[in-house]
Amino acid sequence: MQVNFSYEFIALILFSSMGLLMLTGQRVFGAIGFVGAVAAAFLWGDGGTQMAFNATITLMKWFPMITLPLFIFMGYILSESGIANDLYRMFHIWFGPLPGGLAIGTTLLMVAISAMNGLSVAGMAIGATIAMPEMLKRNYDKRMVSGVIQAGSALGIMMPPSVVMVLYGMIARQPVSNLWMAGIGPALMFSALIIIYIVVRCALNPEMGPPLSAAERDLPRADKYRLLLAGLLPLVIIFSVTGFFLMGVTSLVESSAAGALTATLAALFKGRLTHKVLRVSLIQTLSVSCMFMWIIMAALCFSAVFDGLGAVHAIKNLFLGEWGLSPWGVLMVMQLSFILMGMFLDDTAMLVIVAPLYIPLVKALGFDPIWYGVLYTITCQIAYMTPPFGYNLFLMKAMAPKEVTLADIYASIVPFALIMLLGLVLVMVFPGIAMYLPNTLLSK
Numbered sequence: 001m002q003v004n005f006s007y008e009f010i011a012l013i014l015f016s017s018m019g020l021l022m023l024t025g026q027r028v029f030g031a032i033g034f035v036g037a038v039a040a041a042f043l044w045g046d047g048g049t050q051m052a053f054n055a056t057i058t059l060m061k062w063f064p065m066i067t068l069p070l071f072i073f074m075g076y077i078l079s080e081s082g083i084a085n086d087l088y089r090m091f092h093i094w095f096g097p098l099p100g101g102l103a104i105g106t107t108l109l110m111v112a113i114s115a116m117n118g119l120s121v122a123g124m125a126i127g128a129t130i131a132m133p134e135m136l137k138r139n140y141d142k143r144m145v146s147g148v149i150q151a152g153s154a155l156g157i158m159m160p161p162s163v164v165m166v167l168y169g170m171i172a173r174q175p176v177s178n179l180w181m182a183g184i185g186p187a188l189m190f191s192a193l194i195i196i197y198i199v200v201r202c203a204l205n206p207e208m209g210p211p212l213s214a215a216e217r218d219l220p221r222a223d224k225y226r227l228l229l230a231g232l233l234p235l236v237i238i239f240s241v242t243g244f245f246l247m248g249v250t251s252l253v254e255s256s257a258a259g260a261l262t263a264t265l266a267a268l269f270k271g272r273l274t275h276k277v278l279r280v281s282l283i284q285t286l287s288v289s290c291m292f293m294w295i296i297m298a299a300l301c302f303s304a305v306f307d308g309l310g311a312v313h314a315i316k317n318l319f320l321g322e323w324g325l326s327p328w329g330v331l332m333v334m335q336l337s338f339i340l341m342g343m344f345l346d347d348t349a350m351l352v353i354v355a356p357l358y359i360p361l362v363k364a365l366g367f368d369p370i371w372y373g374v375l376y377t378i379t380c381q382i383a384y385m386t387p388p389f390g391y392n393l394f395l396m397k398a399m400a401p402k403e404v405t406l407a408d409i410y411a412s413i414v415p416f417a418l419i420m421l422l423g424l425v426l427v428m429v430f431p432g433i434a435m436y437l438p439n440t441l442l443s444k
Contacts (some may be wrong), residue, residue, distance in 0.1 A: 014039055014305070029291070033298030039305050055300035059293065062170060063253065069289040070256035071161045074241075074263040076281035078116050079126060081267035083234055087112055088130050090231030093224060100202030100209030102140065103148045104195050106131040110152025111191050114159035115238045116263070120384060123153035124392055128399035141208040142404050144201065147412035150392040151194055151419070154381040158187040160242050161256065164380060167292065168351060168373045171299050172359045177245070177252050178370045181438040186374055186427050190381075193419050233270075237262045246441065299355060319361075327365040331372075334358050335379055335424070342383020350383070351376070374427060374434040382420045385413040 014035055021031035040048035059065065091105030098104065106127060113123040127149035135145045157164040160180035169176035202209040241259035244250040250258055267273040319330045334354075341350050362372045384392045387410055396409050427433050 010039075010043070027294075029294035029298040032302050033294070036298060036302035036305050040301070043305070051301055051304045055297050055304065058300055059297045065170070065293070065296075066253050067161070067176070067256035068163065068166055068292055069285055070260040071163060071166075072288050073281060073285040074161075074237075074256075074259045075116065076284045077260070077263040077267055077277070078113075078234070078237070080277045080281050081270065081272040083237075083263075083266055083270065083272070085126075085130055086227075086230040086270075087234045088126070090227045092134065093219060093227055096212035099206050099211055100198045101211055102131070102135045102138065103144060103198045103202075103209050106135070106148055107152045107191060107194050107198070110149070110155055111159065111187070112234055112238065113153075114156040114162075114187070115242060116234060116259075120153050120156040120392065123156045124149065124395045125399065127153055128396060132400065132404075136401065136403070138212065139207075139210055143408050143412040144198070144208055145412075146396055146400065146404055146409050147414075147416045148194065148198065150385050150396055150409075150413055151416035152191075153392060154384045154420075155187050155190060157380055157384075158183045158190070158374075158377055160184065160245070161259065162377065163292070164351075164377055165373060167296065168355075168376060170296055171351060171355045172369055172373065174369050174373060178438045179373050180242075181246070181441060182370050182374050182434040183377060184437055185433045186378065186423060189426070189433060190420070190423050193423060194416065197415060197419060233266055237266055299351070327367070330361070330365060331367065331375075331428070334361075335375060335428075338376065338379035339382055339386070342379060342386060350380070368431070368435065370438060371427075371431050371434055375424065378420065378424045378427060382417055382424070385417050385420070 018031050018035045021035065037049075037051070040051040042048070044051075088105070088109050091109050092102060095101035095105035095108075109131065110123045110127060113126055132145055132149060136142060156162070160183060162180065162183055165179040165183060166176050168174070169179050198209065237259065240262040241255050244258060245252070245255040264273065267277065319325045319333065325333065337354070338350060341354075359369060359372070362369055387393060393409055393413070396404075397406055400409065
């Protein structure tokens with residue numbers, strides 16, 4: 001007896017199967033790729049078996065993929081060689097005399113690390129191991145310290161060279177350069193909002209962020225300027241990536257190569273390009289790059305199955321027809337689903353699961369997929385800090401000293417998560433915050 005299932009029912013089975021496999025502890029790419037390949041073979045027979053192979057060929061032919069290992073290598077070189085430490089020392093001395101100055105300097109450090117790395121984990125590691133002990137030693141409120149580091153490190157996925165945006169661009173088939181430019185405005189806005197919060201909070205309660213003592217800030221002017229020059233080296237690295245790219249001097253791939261080369265030369269110039277630094281950076285780059293490539297390949301295969309099922313049209317009919325939502329209502333439902341999924345999944349898993357459904361729907365509703373990529377990235381920032389499975393929550397617990405409890409870590413993210421939600425609303429209401437820069441540069 002032949003049984004016919006609706007496309008909606010098949011889609012539900014696929015999502016359920018993928019969710020069950022993830023609950024067993026399987027890797028994200030294994031669960032997604034396995035379900036996609038098996039479903040393709042089951043639905044279309046011998047022809048469907050080619051979908052996984054075609055996804056591999058598509059990935060191998062994607063020239064911007066070269067940027068991924070180069071940017072990851074650049075970030076690990078900066079982290080392992082300690083160049084970021086010099087930058088924090090500069091912020092420490094120049095902003096320390098202000099109430100909450102070390103927290104402001106830490107936020108600026110996170111922005112700089114983001115512009116050199118493109119990943120959240122590097123900023124998190126540097127903030128927790130360098131900035132946190134310094135602030136706690138000077139009687140900063142431990143909850144504010146924890147929140148500042150978690151929120152600041154989350155900016156790593158918004159600032160170019162954002163690796164998350166590279167993944168979104170590859171899966172959504174959008175220019176990564178446009179996504180990068182669209183992320184700059186919101187990232188700077190979030191940085192400003194965090195700094196405003198620190199200033200206001202420390203003005204109302206100075207004990208939360210006391211300034212440096214007179215003895216600590218009483219350095220000879222020559223030493224202060226020497227620190228300033230040492231902190232300028234990372235800015236040269238940032239300019240080699242983002243500056244030349246925005247000026248049109250380098251392409252996306254060329255900017256990634258320029259950043260990796262400049263970071264390596266900077267470590268050599270500082271006398272820190274040791275065998276250990278190079279070995280650890282290369283091993284970590286290979287590990288992370290391979291993980292991302294497997295995930296992208298699995299996502300492409302899974303997306304092809306959903307395209308063949310026509311599931312996008314089914315979701316569109318559900319939102320617009322049966323539920324009667326407006327296009328903006330659909331957009332808000334999608335963002336809410338991202339935030340809810342972010343409590344349990346990482347950013348890559350979220351993108352792979354919903355990209356086959358949401359991105360074509362965004363285009364069909366008339367929204368700009370570049371702008372939507374920024375909204376997705378902002379919700380990833382929120383997801384990094386929301387319990388029970390916020391990525392930054394676990395990293396902070398692993399790196400923080402014993403006096404910073406899990407309750408402190410969870411409580412610390414409340415005001416900063418609200419700041420992120422405010423920023424999300426602002427970018428939705430005023431798309432120009434994200435789109436001004438790419439539209440202006442593209443018009444030229």
